[in-house]
């Protein structure tokens with residue numbers, strides 16, 4: 001046992017603990033705590049791997065979904081689970097629903113749609129699809145090119161709490177489209193049906209073309225946060241709060257030559273570079289990033305961001321488990 005060499009007089013007692021599946025606090029192995037370091041997945045390395053996966057991993061023979069999870073030692077207990085997913089023309093991913101809530105950020109390709117709770121949502125680069133806990137979703141690609149996206153789920157938290165459940169649509173089918181375009185956006189708009197209970201946790205489709213217009217209209221008058229630049233949240237349409245009860249998605253705008261101050265906070269943050277080039281310094285080490293790169297920041301690490309361009313704005317898409325931490329009274333932040 002890991003630390004028994006420190007306590008030779010307790011060896012016989014520890015054997016009894018083992019038989020009863022017990023463990024003394026003093027038996028913890030504190031010599032090799034997992035080292036929490038940031039990790040970046042560069043698009044220049046990811047794209048060929050994802051393209052090979054599209055060619056080699058067959059649907060449905062090998063798997064029902066080409067999901068490739070980011071697997072980081074020391075980060076696996078964070079709430080946030082990130083994976084890449086791709087679909088070839090002519091393929092479908094059968095509808096299913098699960099207790100992990102999910103967001104889907106489209107990286108590349110057009111022509112595929114995800115049917116979310118009966119509404120077909122066509123996925124274009126930059127779009128964000130939000131599928132709350134227990135939302136039916138299946139994907140179809142009737143187009144003529146592959147579509148790549150990143151799935152972000154609160155799956156690790158759900159598993160940790162013993163709350164995982166999954167349901168499959170009958171016969172491996174994609175559920176039929178029973179609602180018109182923008183159905184859920186309409187029933188969660190300013191005029192709502194009084195009887196509509198389903199509007200409480202609707203699926204949401206943030207179109208990039210609308211998001212970029214909002215940024216243009218709002219960013220001039222928005223003050224810059226000293227640690228994050230100008231921040232915009234993908235708000236929950238029913239209550240204006242975080243994107244999901246557990247996860248929050250934001251856009252972070254860094255002005256030309258911007259250099260933020262250092263801060264650190266609890267929880268895990270994922271960044272996807274949408275536009276520009278720059279670097280994020282984590283505990284004194286700079287991580288250079290450019291478009292489509294994805295990186296993960298472990299909890300409680302000092303970090304600051306820099307836009308390398310003197311002329312162009314940089315835009316980062318970020319997801320964190322801050323709403324879950326805040327709900328539990330576990331969000332802590334400090335600057336310097």
Ligand SMILES: [Fe+2]
Pocket residue numbers: 096098137
């Ligand atoms: Fe799913």
Ligand SMILES: [Fe+2]
Pocket residue numbers: 227228263265303
């Ligand atoms: Fe931060």
